[in-house]
Amino acid sequence: MNFDFNDEQRAIKESARDMLASRYPLEEVRRLALEHERGFTDEQWRELTELGWPGIFVREEDGGQGLGVVELVILQEELGYALAPTPFFSNACAGLLLAAAGSDEQRERWLRPLAAGEARGTLAQLDEGAPMEPTGSSLTGTKIAVADAGSADFLVVAVGEGRHFVVETGGEGVRIEPTRGLDPTRKLFAVHLHGAEGHQLEQDPDATDRAYCTMAVALAAESTGVAQRALDMAVEYAKDRKQFDRPIGVYQAISHRCAQMLLEVEGARSVSYYAAWALDHEPESGALAAAMAKAYASDAGWRVPASSLQVHGGIGFTWEHDLHFFLKRGRANAAALGDARFHRERVAELAGV
Amino acid sequence: MDLTLSPEEEAFRDELRAWVAEHHPGREPEGDEAAFQFRRDWQKQLYDAGWAGVSWPREYGGRGATLVEQAIFNEEMVRARAPQLANVLGLAMGGPTVIAHGTEEQRQRFLTPILSADEIWCQGFSEPDSGSDLASAVQVRPLRQITGEAEFNELFLEEARIPDENIVGGEGNGWNVAITTLMHERATLAFGLQVAAKIALAELFARARETPLDGGSAADDELIRQRLAQLYIESEVLRLNAYRGLTATMKYGVPGAEGSLGKWHWSELNQALTELALDVAGPRAQLWDDPWTYRFLRARANSIEGGTTEILKNIVAERVLGLPRLR
Structure with missing residues (x-):
């Protein structure tokens, strides 16, 4: 029994935090969010690539680092804490599905370059209207809220009955337009397909389900980092800001609110770490653990920033303050890859209600 | 990160589980007095088998178990729906306090009777603003609660004399x-x-x-x-x-x-x-x-x-x- 990271994992966590803190100060996050069309620069992507991040969870045979969900979760928590705008996560979603259900040839064609950071993919899941129905390998319809599609080389498109198709963004019948998302630090796009050519992945329900569970846990970890940062900001503000000659943190209306935030942050962290461990080492518990993590962190991920905003008072409601970026990321994450209601229903089912 | 039990921890759990399955005394009887005696007997049984105070040092009657084993113990007792122990406050609070702050004489004097439930401890922390004016030095009165039972007592102390050697951790501490x-x-x-x-x-x-x-x-x-x-x-x-x-x-x-x-x-x-x-x-x-x-x-x-x-x-x-x- 040891519910803590090993030395190697700890080193990954510390170096990720240091690197992200130096590359993504909040002025840079704001600049990328508000002024940059793609939300990241080539140079920023190259640096993550040099660290081997895009392939962290990809098997070594496919050109990755062969590490586990725990290591992916470590990076995701730190990316959330820094609120780094980067296509890392959207790319990982595509990579997880390719790793789970790609044929040898498909993995060679898309997963290997993805792991090397030479090509990027993203997951196109949400339908605009009726579920997309392929005709043979030809896809027609619109997918919305597709993260980083504008700068991706290929899409993994989800259609009915757990099927997935790889579609190259440069191909015929693919049109991608920017959408304004709630969270400006993660760029969303609408993807219109009109007879686009798709390459179907293998249908392996168990492997695909595990890939989705991994994405859910990775996003839960990101929300944990977001919430931790919002809590840190609240505590710092409560120590500094004075009212009636005292720091506002002495007042229980403030301090008890901060304690509540800690409860939610630590809970989200424990359940995300546990779910990551389960996916790596105790697969039979993985699905339930992942649903718990995403349900809990979906709530904590926006409630903690919202509570932090209340601690900040009026300044927290201003555009100039950085807090709203955390609130927006947390709330957008809560809605992505299954919201809290969806995952609680899964928990009810899997836990035998 | 490893959330599984080690072979030693599993062995500890299995031994405990088997012992509890064999010795579980069944449902607690009705009535405060009977229930208390039942819990006292159960604790005595645990003590005799070496299962009381598992994380306490061996020299004071414990098992010297690790914190994980203590956690396993607590989990297993609840899982087996084992009866409560009579001397919960002595085991969870009084004993550990004496182990941490007591003198060697105090440890020798108090720890074993806590484990065996020969002496029952309570904790007196909550105080009203004013004292009492009762005649006797120590008086205990049941405190009826919103469930209708009396788990807690009022304890009245009036110039009760406590020998110096019973101060734990020394004066002023x-x-x-x-x-x-x-x-x-x-x-x-x-x-x-x-x-x-x-x-x-x-x-x-x-x-x-x-x-x-x-x-x-x-x-x-x-x-x-x-x-x-x-x-x-x-x-x-x-x-x-x-x-x-x-x-x-x-x-x-x-x-x-x-x-x-x-x-x-x-x-x-x-x-x-x-x-x-x-x-x-x-x-x-x-x-x-x-x-x-x-x-x-x-x-x-x-x-x-x-x-x-x-x-x-x-x-x-x-x-x-x-x-x-x-x-």
């Missing part, structure tokens, strides 16, 4: 000693509490499935399902926080931030659980004969006993988050 007592209460009770919550939750799941509602069962109702699932998640978070706290305590000597959250979190979980149970019961919640009626009332004390939620939040805010103190 009362606060430090009291803090040790309370820390032990919160740390060691947390594990039993989370398993108790899991058992109560399983009962509530069954109750929801058995309760007819709108042509199906209460468990089919979307809102109730969502609340049951949320309670399940909270109970898992409580368990996982407890394990993370345990790892931190073993590695660094003190629990991490999450270790200070358990008792507060558990009280909210247990209250929410009993509240949902009465919602599931629907109109029958008016009746006293529903066991959840008692649990609902009893749970009101959860956020008061062993440190009120307000005080626990103060502690978290000041010691974990480093927020300034009001005074």
Whole structure:
């Protein structure tokens, strides 16, 4: 029994935090969010690539680092804490599905370059209207809220009955337009397909389900980092800001609110770490653990920033303050890859209600 | 990260599980006196077999077990629905305080009778503003609570003489000693509490499935399902926080931030659980004969006993988050 990271994992966590803190100060996050069309620069992507991040969870045979969900979760928590705008996560979603259900040839064609950071993919899941129905390998319809599609080389498109198709963004019948998302630090796009050519992945329900569970846990970890940062900001503000000659943190209306935030942050962290461990080492518990993590962190991920905003008072409601970026990321994450209601229903089912 | 038990820990669990299965004395009898004697006998049985105070040092009658083994012990006892022990406060608070702050003479004098339940300890922390004017030095009066029972007592002390050798931790050191007592209460009770919550939750799941509602069962109702699932998640978070706290305590000597959250979190979980149970019961919640009626009332004390939620939040805010103190 040891519910803590090993030395190697700890080193990954510390170096990720240091690197992200130096590359993504909040002025840079704001600049990328508000002024940059793609939300990241080539140079920023190259640096993550040099660290081997895009392939962290990809098997070594496919050109990755062969590490586990725990290591992916470590990076995701730190990316959330820094609120780094980067296509890392959207790319990982595509990579997880390719790793789970790609044929040898498909993995060679898309997963290997993805792991090397030479090509990027993203997951196109949400339908605009009726579920997309392929005709043979030809896809027609619109997918919305597709993260980083504008700068991706290929899409993994989800259609009915757990099927997935790889579609190259440069191909015929693919049109991608920017959408304004709630969270400006993660760029969303609408993807219109009109007879686009798709390459179907293998249908392996168990492997695909595990890939989705991994994405859910990775996003839960990101929300944990977001919430931790919002809590840190609240505590710092409560120590500094004075009212009636005292720091506002002495007042229980403030301090008890901060304690509540800690409860939610630590809970989200424990359940995300546990779910990551389960996916790596105790697969039979993985699905339930992942649903718990995403349900809990979906709530904590926006409630903690919202509570932090209340601690900040009026300044927290201003555009100039950085807090709203955390609130927006947390709330957008809560809605992505299954919201809290969806995952609680899964928990009810899997836990035998 | 490894959330499985080591072979030694598994062996400990299996040995304990087998022993409890063989010696479980069955249901507790009715009536305060009979129930107390039953608990006392049960503890004596555990003591004779070396299962009382498992994490206490061997030289004082304990088993010298690790914190993980102590946690396993607490979990297994709840899982087996084993009876409560008669001397919970002596085991969880009084004993550890004497081990930490007592003199060698005090340890020799007090520890073994705590384990064997030959001497029963209580804790006297809550005080009214003014003293009493009773004639006798020590008087104990039962304190009836909203459930109708009397688990707590009022204790009146009037010029009661306490020999010097009974002062634990020396004169003027009362606060430090009291803090040790309370820390032990919160740390060691947390594990039993989370398993108790899991058992109560399983009962509530069954109750929801058995309760007819709108042509199906209460468990089919979307809102109730969502609340049951949320309670399940909270109970898992409580368990996982407890394990993370345990790892931190073993590695660094003190629990991490999450270790200070358990008792507060558990009280909210247990209250929410009993509240949902009465919602599931629907109109029958008016009746006293529903066991959840008692649990609902009893749970009101959860956020008061062993440190009120307000005080626990103060502690978290000041010691974990480093927020300034009001005074």
